[in-house]
Amino acid sequence: MPNRNLELCMMDRSGGQGTRIAVVGCGYVGLVAAVCFAEIGHSVICVDNDAAKIRALQAGQIPIHEEHLAELLALQSSASLRFTTSIAEAVRASDAVFIAVGTPPLDNGHADLSFIEEVAAEISGAIDSYKVIVEKSTVPVYTSDWISKILRRNGVDPSAADVVSNPEFLREGTAVRDFLCPDRIIVGTCSDQAFRVMTSIYGPLLDGSYYRRRASADFLSHNPTAPPLVRTSPASAELIKHASNAFLALKISYVNTIASMCEIAGADVDEVAHGMGLDRRIGQQFLSAGLGYGGSCFPKDLKAFRSLGHEMGVDVALLREVERINERQIDGFMGKIRSIMWNLRNKKLAVLGLAFKGGTDDVRESPAIKLVRQLLAEGCEIVAFDPAAMTTARRVLPEEGISYVDNALDAMNDADALLVLTDWPEFREIDPQAMKVQLAQPIVFDARNLLDRELMMQRGFTYVSIGRPAVEECEEPVALRRRA
Ligand SMILES: NC(=O)c1ccc[n+]([C@@H]2O[C@H](COP(=O)([O-])OP(=O)(O)OC[C@H]3O[C@@H](n4cnc5c(N)ncnc54)[C@H](O)[C@@H]3O)[C@@H](O)[C@H]2O)c1
Numbered sequence: 001m002p003n004r005n006l007e008l009c010m011m012d013r014s015g016g017q018g019t020r021i022a023v024v025g026c027g028y029v030g031l032v033a034a035v036c037f038a039e040i041g042h043s044v045i046c047v048d049n050d051a052a053k054i055r056a057l058q059a060g061q062i063p064i065h066e067e068h069l070a071e072l073l074a075l076q077s078s079a080s081l082r083f084t085t086s087i088a089e090a091v092r093a094s095d096a097v098f099i100a101v102g103t104p105p106l107d108n109g110h111a112d113l114s115f116i117e118e119v120a121a122e123i124s125g126a127i128d129s130y131k132v133i134v135e136k137s138t139v140p141v142y143t144s145d146w147i148s149k150i151l152r153r154n155g156v157d158p159s160a161a162d163v164v165s166n167p168e169f170l171r172e173g174t175a176v177r178d179f180l181c182p183d184r185i186i187v188g189t190c191s192d193q194a195f196r197v198m199t200s201i202y203g204p205l206l207d208g209s210y211y212r213r214r215a216s217a218d219f220l221s222h223n224p225t226a227p228p229l230v231r232t233s234p235a236s237a238e239l240i241k242h243a244s245n246a247f248l249a250l251k252i253s254y255v256n257t258i259a260s261m262c263e264i265a266g267a268d269v270d271e272v273a274h275g276m277g278l279d280r281r282i283g284q285q286f287l288s289a290g291l292g293y294g295g296s297c298f299p300k301d302l303k304a305f306r307s308l309g310h311e312m313g314v315d316v317a318l319l320r321e322v323e324r325i326n327e328r329q330i331d332g333f334m335g336k337i338r339s340i341m342w343n344l345r346n347k348k349l350a351v352l353g354l355a356f357k358g359g360t361d362d363v364r365e366s367p368a369i370k371l372v373r374q375l376l377a378e379g380c381e382i383v384a385f386d387p388a389a390m391t392t393a394r395r396v397l398p399e400e401g402i403s404y405v406d407n408a409l410d411a412m413n414d415a416d417a418l419l420v421l422t423d424w425p426e427f428r429e430i431d432p433q434a435m436k437v438q439l440a441q442p443i444v445f446d447a448r449n450l451l452d453r454e455l456m457m458q459r460g461f462t463y464v465s466i467g468r469p470a471v472e473e474c475e476e477p478v479a480l481r482r483r484a
């Protein structure tokens with residue numbers, strides 16, 4: 001990053017109250033961004049058109065489950081962080097406006113940009129001085145140009161606003177830490193003026209002063225280092241976001257393919273992934289085999305990226321294959337359940353985990369929810385527990401055939417088998433002996449390779465996981481025996 005920008009940002013911060021920021025959209029991204037921007041010293045006003053959400057936030061209640069968010073919100077004064085339903089009020093009270101509304105998938109796979117369009121039009125009507133409009137939502141390439149056109153069409157003078165792409169890379173469940181300790185900050189803009197404002201906003205992270213101020217705070221990563229600020233064109237910034245998500249999804253589908261091979265070869269995918277990941281060019285992360293990726297990002301972003309590539313005339317067969325492998329994971333796991341349980345009708349199954357991953361209440365595109373739906377359709381009786389996602393799951397699952405309990409062991413009471421579907425770390429702590437007492441049969445299907453396989457087998461469980469042999473390790477696998 002050019003030093004001149006750092007100097008400017010430090011001058012801004014020593015002389016003032018930080019930047020006046022508006023964040024439009026109080027969801028997983030907008031709310032975390034708003035609270036974190038206030039935390040690093042800015043004056044933030046956060047907007048949502050969901051009046052009930054805004055009322056809850058004004059009363060200090062957090063509408064989502066996200067570690068450290070409530071704690072950080074409580075640290076902010078009413079002067080540093082406010083909530084409103086009025087975009088106009090927020091825009092007038094700010095120098096930078098972050099758009100963080102949803103971009104859900106359309107039937108044709110493309111991202112639905114109607115929320116962004118609506119917000120951009122509303123922002124246009126309230127611009128009363130120079131503003132930087134920041135595209136934080138995940139959007140296809142050239143969306144920032146399109147937002148600029150909306151502003152112009154609504155009478156905004158080109159000198160009154162610049163549109164910047166600043167994609168967000170936080171993960172749900174670790175959103176606060178990811179936001180405050182990012183691997184990189186991408187700013188896509190052709191405007192030096194806008195770039196200076198963005199440099200000033202992220203200044204306390206870029207110069208490390210925020211990490212010194214909050215040294216040893218448990219919501220920061222251990223020994224955080226100042227992230228690099230990467231300036232690109234808006235188009236590159238937009239592509240960096242989609243390309244990153246697609247690459248991470250590709251890693252997951254790759255390891256799930258390796259898992260299928262491990263099962264046939266009698267190898268252990270966790271050992272294979274660990275051995276691969278020690279190569280720094282590969283890395284350990286995103287090599288956990290399981291039910292496949294879900295959530296509000298990877299499935300929709302892959303679709304949008306693939307549709308975009310297809311439209312550009314690029315061969316996107318690789319991306320389609322990533323999706324196809326992912327879609328097969330649930331059927332593959334259903335096959336494992338059937339192979340042990342035979343007829344599923346009237347079987348009572350304990351389900352641990354409904355969220356799309358541990359650490360969140362979000363069930364959007366949750367593989368666990370998809371699997372539970374199939375089990376219900378086959379006539380199973382489900383007793384479910386999730387530490388945070390039971391309310392959100394209730395909204396999307398059928399009412400019949402499923403009940404919810406308040407703790408993991410109660411779910412197992414008299415069940416024919418246990419299914420672990422989400423990687424909540426606390427599930428790892430459950431005592432196998434206590435499980436055995438509760439379950440009618442000691443059968444465990446672990447779709448996240450979360451439990452200690454050896455311990456489970458030692459304790460006499462029929463333990464089925466992903467990419468690991470269900471039989472004794474040294475026994476020659478059936479498929480290979482047949483070939484010999
Ligand atoms: N969830 C993540 O982990 C994550 C991470 C990085 C990027 N993203 C991207 O960020 C964007 C937002 O994702 P999210 O998960 O926070 O979505 P979300 O659905 O949780 O939140 C979106 C919010 O925007 C509000 N909203 C919609 N239209 C509005 C309008 N006209 N005016 C004011 N508010 C409005 C909604 O009420 C909602 O509260 C998406 O593009 C997503 O792809 C998400």
Ligand SMILES: O=c1ccn([C@@H]2O[C@H](COP(=O)(O)OP(=O)(O)O[C@H]3O[C@H](CO)[C@@H](O)[C@H](O)[C@H]3O)[C@@H](O)[C@H]2O)c(=O)[nH]1
Nearest residue numbers: 168169170171172286287288290292293294295297356357
């Ligand atoms: O090794 C792995 C890692 C993840 N997953 C699954 O992949 C999905 C996504 O997980 P994760 O990436 O941790 O959560 P998200 O909150 O969806 O975050 C992703 O999507 C966000 C929205 O774009 C990006 O900002 C983040 O960088 C990107 O990691 C979940 O179903 C996980 O269970 C695996 O199956 N194996």
